[in-house]
Amino acid sequence: MAPFHEEHFLIISPGSKITLVQFGIHDSTYTPPVIEVPTKVYKHPTKENFFLSKGEETDVIYPIIKGKIVNINAFNFFLKLIYKSILSKNPNINNIPFLLLSSAGWSRLDIEYITQYVFESMELNAFTVIPSSLATVYAYGAQPNGVIIDIGFDKTEITPVVDYEVVNHAKKTLDVGGNDINKQLSKLLPNLTSSQIESLKKSSIYEVLNDEDKQNSFFGKDGFHQDEDDNEFDVAAIVTSGRTREILEEREKKGENSIPNSQLEKNSFIDQDDNEITIGKERFKGCENLISTISTKVHDCLTKIVDLSKRQECWDHILIVGKTSKLKGFIDSLNAQLIEDHLIGKELQENPAQAAFQTTSTSSIVYNQIPNSIKFGKMPEYFPEWKKAGYADGFFLGGQIVSKQIFGTNNEHFFVTRQSYNDKGPLAIWETSF
Numbered sequence: 001m002a003p004f005h006e007e008h009f010l011i012i013s014p015g016s017k018i019t020l021v022q023f024g025i026h027d028s029t030y031t032p033p034v035i036e037v038p039t040k041v042y043k044h045p046t047k048e049n050f051f052l053s054k055g056e057e058t059d060v061i062y063p064i065i066k067g068k069i070v071n072i073n074a075f076n077f078f079l080k081l082i083y084k085s086i087l088s089k090n091p092n093i094n095n096i097p098f099l100l101l102s103s104a105g106w107s108r109l110d111i112e113y114i115t116q117y118v119f120e121s122m123e124l125n126a127f128t129v130i131p132s133s134l135a136t137v138y139a140y141g142a143q144p145n146g147v148i149i150d151i152g153f154d155k156t157e158i159t160p161v162v163d164y165e166v167v168n169h170a171k172k173t174l175d176v177g178g179n180d181i182n183k184q185l186s187k188l189l190p191n192l193t194s195s196q197i198e199s200l201k202k203s204s205i206y207e208v209l210n211d212e213d214k215q216n217s218f219f220g221k222d223g224f225h226q227d228e229d230d231n232e233f234d235v236a237a238i239v240t241s242g243r244t245r246e247i248l249e250e251r252e253k254k255g256e257n258s259i260p261n262s263q264l265e266k267n268s269f270i271d272q273d274d275n276e277i278t279i280g281k282e283r284f285k286g287c288e289n290l291i292s293t294i295s296t297k298v299h300d301c302l303t304k305i306v307d308l309s310k311r312q313e314c315w316d317h318i319l320i321v322g323k324t325s326k327l328k329g330f331i332d333s334l335n336a337q338l339i340e341d342h343l344i345g346k347e348l349q350e351n352p353a354q355a356a357f358q359t360t361s362t363s364s365i366v367y368n369q370i371p372n373s374i375k376f377g378k379m380p381e382y383f384p385e386w387k388k389a390g391y392a393d394g395f396f397l398g399g400q401i402v403s404k405q406i407f408g409t410n411n412e413h414f415f416v417t418r419q420s421y422n423d424k425g426p427l428a429i430w431e432t433s434f
Contacts, residue, residue, distance in 0.1 A: 004097045004126065004407045011399045012082060013101040013132065014039055014075070016064045017153050020396050023086050030400045031385040032393060037082060039064055041074050051077040066155040067173060068105035076117040083122050097126035097407040097415065101135055101399050104150075104157045104171050112426035119421045128406060128415035128432055131166050133159035135398030136319050139391070140377045145313040147302060149294060149334075150395070151322035152177045156294060158301045162310050170304035176293050178324035184286040189279070196271045200279065201286075201327070203269035205261055208287045208329035210336040287330060295337045308370050315371035319394070326392045335376055344369040 007024040011033075021035040040062050042055025051061065051074055063075035079100075087093070098118060102111065111129055118127045133148040140146070144164045150157040156174040160167040185197050192200070200206055261267055261283075268278045298318075305311040318338070320331055379391050386397055406414040413433060420428045 003410055004095065006404065006408065008093055008096050009403045009407055010083070010086065010096050010098045011101070011396070011403055012079065012098070013393075013396050013399060014064055014078075014103070015152060016062065016066060016155070019078075019082070020393060021082055022396070022400070023090075025400060025404065028404075029385065030383055030397055032389040033396055039078065041078050041081070043074075049073050053081050064103075066105065066175065067103040067152060067157060069107075069110045072110055072113050076114060076121070079114070079117070080122055083124075095126075096124060097403075098122075098124050098128075099399055099403045099406065100127070100129045101132045101395060102129050103132060104159055104166075105155075105173055108430075111429060115416060115421070115426040115429045119416075119418065125418040126407065126415050127429075129429060130399065130402055131159070132321075132395040132398075133157070133161055133166055133171075134164065135402055136321055136395045137161050137164065137398065138401050139379070139394045139398035140317075140319055141380050143313075143317050143377070145310055146317035146319050146377060147298060147314045149298065149318065149320045149322075151290075151294075151320070151324040154179045156290075156297075156322075158294070158297055160301055160305055160314050162305060162307075162314070167305060170301045172297055172301050174293060174297055176290055178290075178322065180290045181286040181324070181327075184289060185282065188282040188285055192277070196277065199271045200269055200277070200283065204328075205267040205269050205279065205283050206327065207261055207284055208291075208327055208333045209262060209284045210329070210333040287327070287333065290324075291330075291334050291337050294334060295341045298338065299342050302370075311370050312372065316373055316375045317377050318375065319377045321392060321394045323392050326390055331376065335374070338374050342371060343374055344372050 006028065007026060009023070009025055011022045013020040013033075017039060019037045019039045020033040021037060022033040023035075040060050041051040041053065042059045043061055044050035044052055045059070052059075061071055061074045063069060063071045063078055069075050083096075083098075086096075100114065114129070115127060118124050132150060136148045136150075137143070137146055145162050146160075148157070148159045148161065150159070154175070154177045156177050157171070158174070159171040181201060182194065182197050185200065186192070186194065189197065189200075266278050266280050267283060268276050271277055302311055302314055305314060318335075320334070325331055379387075379394065381387065383397065386394075391397070412420070415432055416428045420431070424431070
C-alpha cells in the first residue's frame with residue numbers, strides 16, 4: 001500500500017450537537033480543529049432513509065442523541081457529507097486515511113455498519129475507530145491508567161482505562177451534562193431567556209466556587225472584609241490638584257477593576273443583543289447537581305476495578321474533557337467534591353492527634369483502602385497551540401497523536417485496509433489493534 005501523507009489524514013469526532021473535523025496535520029504540528037459542523041441532516045420529503053444536507057427545521061434529524069447513534073443511516077450520510085466537502089476542495093487527493101473517534105454509547109453493530117459504509121459507499125481504503133476516552137489518555141502522555149470524564153451537552157461519560165484498554169464493564173453514561181447548569185440557572189433566574197442564560201454561562205462573571213471559595217467570597221463570613229489601607233488617600237492633595245472629579249472617578253474605576261469577581265455583590269455581563277445584565281450571587285450557582293452526580297458515579301465506576309493498585313492509579317489520573325470543563329473553577333470544585341466524598345483517611349490527615357492513637361493494624365487497613373489520594377491529570381507543556389486554546393477537546397489532540405502513529409507507520413495491523421475489508425467484511429474492524 002502506498003504511504004499516507006500527514007496532510008491527508010482525516011479525523012472526525014462526532015458529538016450530539018457539534019462534530020469536530022480536521023483534514024491534514026500540517027508541518028507535523030498539532031493544532032486545535034477549526035472546523036465545527038452541526039451534527040444534523042434533513043430527511044428527504046419523499047424517499048424513506050434518504051437524507052439532505054439542507055431543509056426545513058421541521059425535517060431536521062439529529063443522528064446522535066446523548067452520545068448514542070439513534071439513526072445510523074442518517075449518521076453515515078452525515079459522514080459522507082463531510083468527506084464529499086473535503087473532496088470538493090481537494091479533488092486531486094485519492095488516498096485519504098480516516099480516523100473516527102467514537103463515543104461510549106456506540107454499539108458494536110453501529111461500528112460495523114459505519115465500517116461497511118466507509119468502504120462501500122465512501123470508497124475509502126484505510127479506516128479505524130478509536131474510543132474518545134482512549135484518545136484522551138494518549139493526549140495526556142504515557143500514563144496507561146486513568147478515568148476520563150467527558151461532559152457533553154446532555155450527558156456525561158465516565159470511562160476507566162486500564163493498561164490502555166477501556167474497561168467496558170465499568171464505564172457509565174449519565175443523563176446530565178452541561179445543559180443541566182442552564183436548567184438550574186433558569187430556575188434561579190426565571191426572567192432571563194435561554195440564550196441569555198447561555199451568554200451568562202460563557203461570560204467572565206460566571207464562576208464555580210468550592211466551599212472554601214464561598215467562605216471567602218462577598219457572600220461568605222469573610223466577604224465584607226476589606227483592607228483599611230485601601231481607603232487611605234490624601235484628601236488635601238486631591239482638592240488642591242484641581243482634578244478632584246477626574247481623580248475620584250479614576251480611583252473608583254481602579255477599585256472596581258481590582259476587586260475579584262467573587263468579592264463583588266453584583267456583576268454584569270453583555271448578552272447576545274448587547275444588553276448589559278446585572279447578576280447577584282446566582283452567577284456562582286448552577287453546577288452543584290452536576291458536580292455531585294459526577295462525584296458519586298466516578299466512585300461507582302472505579303469500585304468495579306478489582307486490582308487495587310490499578311484503581312488507585314485511576315484515582316491519581318482523572319482527566320476531564322468537554323466544553324463545561326472550561327468554566328472557571330469547575331475542575332477545582334469537582335476536585336474538592338471528590339476529595340470530600342471519597343478520600344480515605346481524610347479525617348486522619350486533618351487530625352494528627354487522632355491519627356496518633358490509631359493502631360498499626362488499623363493504619364494498615366486505612367492505607368490499603370482506595371482512594372488514599374485523588375489527583376487530576378496534567379497536560380504536557382509541549383503542545384503550544386493547544387495550550388493557548390485549552391484542553392476541553394483534548395480527545396481530539398489524542399486523535400491527532402494516534403493518527404500519526406497508526407497511519408504514519410503504515411502498519412496494517414492498526415487499521416482496516418481495502419484488502420482486509422474485502423477478505424473479512426465489516427468484522428475486520430475488530431481485528432485491528434493499537
